[in-house]
Amino acid sequence: MKDKCLNCGIESDDVLLLSCNYKGEMLYVCIKCLPVLIHGAH
Ligand SMILES: [Zn+2]
Numbered sequence: 001m002k003d004k005c006l007n008c009g010i011e012s013d014d015v016l017l018l019s020c021n022y023k024g025e026m027l028y029v030c031i032k033c034l035p036v037l038i039h040g041a042h
Contacts, residue, residue: 007033 002011006027017028
């Protein structure tokens, strides 16, 4: 099972994914979506 960005669903083959631990669960977000998550979706 490949890791996917929680926001856009891109796989780690295509972009750098960053891992996040949220409520004991490992989530992944790509570097493209990270700023969106930090600043909040519009
Ligand atoms: Zn993404």
